[in-house]
Amino acid sequence: MTDNDAEGLTPLWEHNDPSSTNMYRFMERVNEKHGLNFKTYKELYAWSVTDLPTFWEEVWHFTGIKASTPYEKVLDASAPMFPPPAFFEGAHLNFAENLLFPPSNPPADDVAVFEVTEIDRRTVSWGQLRERVRECQSALQHGLGVRPGDRVAGFVGNHANTLVAALASISLGAIWTAVSPDFGVQGVLERLRQIEPTVLFADSASFYNGKVHPALPKVAEIAADLPSLKAAVIFRSISGLDVDISSVKVLYGEVLTYNDFLQRSRPSELIFEQLPPNHPIYILYSSGTTGAPKCICHGAIGTLIQHKKELFIHGDVGPGSRILYYTTTAWMMWHWLVTSLASGAALVLYDGSPFRSRAVLAKESINGNPVLEQEDATPTSIPDDYAMAKLISELKITHFGTSAKYLSLLEQKQLDPRSHPSLDLTSLQAIYSTGSPLPPSTFRYIYRVFPPSLNLASITGGTDIVSLFGAPNPLLAVYPGEIQAPGLGMAIRAFEPDRTDVTDRGTEGDLVCTAPFPCQPVGFWARDADGSSGIHTATGIAKYRAAYFELFPGVWHHGDFVRFNPRTGPGLVMLGRSDGVLKPAGVRFGSAEIYNVVLKGFGSEVADALCIGRRRAEDADEEVVLFLKMEKGKQLDEGLRERVKRTIRGELSARHVPAIVDECVEIPVTTNGKKIEGAVKQILSGMNIKLSASVSNPECLEFYREWARTH
Template identity: 40%
Template sequence: MSKQPQAGREEILEYQVMWEPDSKKNTQMDRFRAAAGAASGLALENYDDLYHWSVESYPDFWAEFWKFSGIVFSRMYDEVVDTSKGIADVPEWFKGSRLNYAENLLRHKENDRVALYAAREGREEIVKVTFEELRQQVALFAAAMRKMGVKQGDRVVGYLPNGVHAVEAMLAAASIGAIWSSTSPDFGVNGVLDRFSQIQPKLIFSVEAVVYNGKEYSHMDKLQQVVKGLPDLKKVVLIPYVASKEKIDISKIPNSVFLDDFLATGKGAQAPQLEFEQLPFSHPLFIMFSSGTTGAPKCMVHSAGGTLIQHLKEHVLHGNTGSGDILLYYTTVGWMMWNWMVSALATGAAVVLYDGSPLVPTPNVLWDLVDRIGITILGTGAKWLAVLEEKQLKPGGTDIISCFMGQNFSVPVYRGEIQARNLGMAVEAWNEEGKAVWGESGELVCTKPIPCQPTHFWNDENGSKYRKAYFSRFPGVWVHGDFCRINPKTGGISMLGRSDGTLNPNGVRFGSSEIYNIVEAFEEVADSLCIPQYNKDGDERVLLFLKMASGHSFGPELVKSICNAIRVGLSARHVPSLILETKGIPYTLNGKKVEVAVKQIIAGKAVEYRGAFSNPEALDLYRDIPELQDF
């Protein structure tokens, strides 16, 4: 791994500091750095020293963190990892060890301490579940699952909102050694079947209806069609969520049962005991899915041990999370941040589950929860923050199921940058020649093995899909598909958009986010989409589509102003060849802007998997645009 150029403190000061770490605060990162320094015999004086040790001596780093984290296990490992194998070989980690993911999340014995808070749109009540109550419910769910024949390796899925029962069902499946996967209720029938039909679940949990943005949406017709498309299902468990059980008709759904009747099958003369199957570190825990915007979603299998140790590292070291914390990340069960958030239970922290719109009845919903519950850690995607900025509100982060980079209590926050590369993640930005570059845009790559990479893809027996997804660009090196820039002076990272949508007009390679950062500062623009268009000779030009903000109109003066801003802020070669108005920008169900599918449509290709989009009708806006026909 190449070492980044160093910079003095006086050079770094030219970047705007948004937050400085408290030098008097002894964080868990500080304590780990001291322990790692003592164990290695090295003077690890700061985060930069610790980071470089963690990627250069990665087996020692992960062994030291295993010890520091207090992972619960029944058998110690024989070997951390075979260092003769690279990241493309997907080496086995912590060989010989036995553990259980759910046991680690439920290990905290302060029975009356709150583990989960659950809040919902339109309801004033906040439900509290203690660690003891959570253990009892997980035991009951697991007993009922075992009674119906769920065993190690079976797939258990949730078509569920972000609530307590989703956590209980997931932990119960994990306690048995079954594999959990989930999608949220905003997924349409095709979107769900594109995912679940590939993994053939035995059991599904769902609800009859959800509430979002002030409106109730019945779930029953969708659920009926989903069940019809999953012939291997043995049981459908319906959880009354909006209406009472008496008002819900499940007679049209085969093999269906209400939750309380399902759980009753697990009850005996005495309450069931919580049992944790002791499994290899590499045992499958979750199946996560790619977005599916350009083809069938990839089914990425993540191990129990890899997920656990990586999430613990991020929560304990990078987030300084502990038993005194209360964490809320605004997410759905269809995004990997839900799995990441729930893993915080392993630190003893409480987790807040919120289901509904973050803007109803006011944009202050999440901030109000911060005040009411005493949330100490709040996380969200960029889209919600952009909406708050639009509304001028002044209030008082799937492939690796975790993060290559992120928050860090040890280093400052600089405006426009993610703080630092995470420990153990040998991340670099590479140019087209496969050379590390600093201070300029490049492919986000990871050069050394990590325990959180997928063990394999489901239904990919020879591994060809896996290799094509990550290792076809630079052999032996993980290419994540994102464009980034690593600041050599601060160590911070700027994300520049998907590299499969990289723009390269006249040999100038840049990411769409560089354009968005300038364009969306214009109050006239509500949203934008920047993509390349190619002609039959392979020449490329850049197209910029603008969705206008309410009360503003598209016109030549605005186009001129935007072109000038891009020319001044970036360069003349960044200026789009054509700027057009659009009435809609397509997004995935997880709120990510879609560029590649629009690029396909403009090239005259069909987009098969429309179920992957939250607003598939927006795709049709880009068909047969007259201004694009003569290129």
């Protein structure tokens, strides 16, 4: 990033009619109701983080939260951030009901979901979606006895059956969790063993980049190692592909195809368990940097109101919108995408390669009937590289979300969707980018090749909050390399290690949040030594405190480096992770997952390992480097490199495979033996080293300095 980019002096975009946006209408409503006179986002934001109870109450009403029992108190303004404070005490509601019956009351035959793969398209109407959820709900409740608090897991791709299973589970008060089918067996079990699911939904196969990838061999291993299961339910996830479930066994339960499972349903009304606002609905997983992934539980009201604020107010996602986020079911952006239903928008669920969508949708179906046509193989066919642009054009998508890596790949290929005569991108109102910082050059590229009227929003948040700290903003300009602003109600700052607030200085610091926010996790699912498990165990509480409140007691520490730009007002620049989390191509995972595989499989050859994410100023994405300290007398050769990569791919996923595997002489550790990843990450990324005095062997860092100079 150049100095001019860093200062953010040249805007790339400003809304041509801010008064038409939901953000502006929200500001007007606040002004009228409370006798205020806000004219800018900066003024509205300052109020939102100082009068938290009033602000969140206004969001509740403006976005149309549905509850069977009204709240008695929004928030105790004097409550500390830990333990996480209660929002909207006294209310009873159901998250799934808010998604299936949004305030806009869409007609039953309007499209709620576009289900798209590389080979076919289907639509699901609002009426059909509700009926499918009812059927699944009844089979879960009456056929398998699923109750509030049970965990229901998915080993599933991004398709309509996954959405149905998740909403049906949550409608009953069960907690939904998912891992995508590209994960290896060990990666799945490290997560699901901890939460002991009652039901496992699983795909029979997946289709990616023109190839069928069988999933049942993995499902068989996973199901056999989860004794808590009452049932494994298998989706026929590829039309016309036979499904033989005989290889799948459940220790104390049964294995069913999805069709057989639905036979357990009864003629009954669609019901919604009315539960307290902090009742957990999702379990997402940390990266596993220091051991097994942490099981992060998110509550109904925090997830719902935060997503509705971000989608409806910040993003203008509402009735008439069609939103596609290219994501897996394990990434928090899937959960964010799904909540778009609560604003009356239609979802586009895409499962496949972003460079292989070749089916043609001749005309839109609004009655939910399957739509499938042959690949267009004429000389005028749109190339595969334009697959996502083609979807935007055909389905009239208004909001498209993806990773920074994908947009950087488009830039590297120098694709120009606007110049293609068969593509009409005029429906597109916004492009959202997350997973890693979006380079300034890519900002400029997007505005050259996509409609310049769209809001290109680099956004930031995370699994920990299942939402955003830095959000889209229709009242503010877009500057190259910057996130537009903190989201309303999110009191984020940049702190140095001694708690010095450097936000207004424009220097880098740790991203913190200094005031309560509703999407704080409601707890970590964990097990105590006495065998008790849940979100209120002593183990879970200790893990929660250590994860977010250890470095800055009383203040949420998010684990990112950030710099606020005083010249652009609320703009901020993400500088990467401040811990050992690895994020190549926006996929978030921890070094411990790599260590577990390497040391388990190669312990006779490899003494230890150090896995680092390197992202220098000139790099468009993070590159994972795996250093191996060899056993005495052993050497790292090309054969071992390939075996290590192949094993990581098989045990975890292709996304976990390091870009570089190299040998090191020593690994830096603290005085208590913990690996020091942060210092090496800073060295490899060309950043200033923030070295703790607790390093027991600092001399070995010279090896990594030399390595960084020569690689």
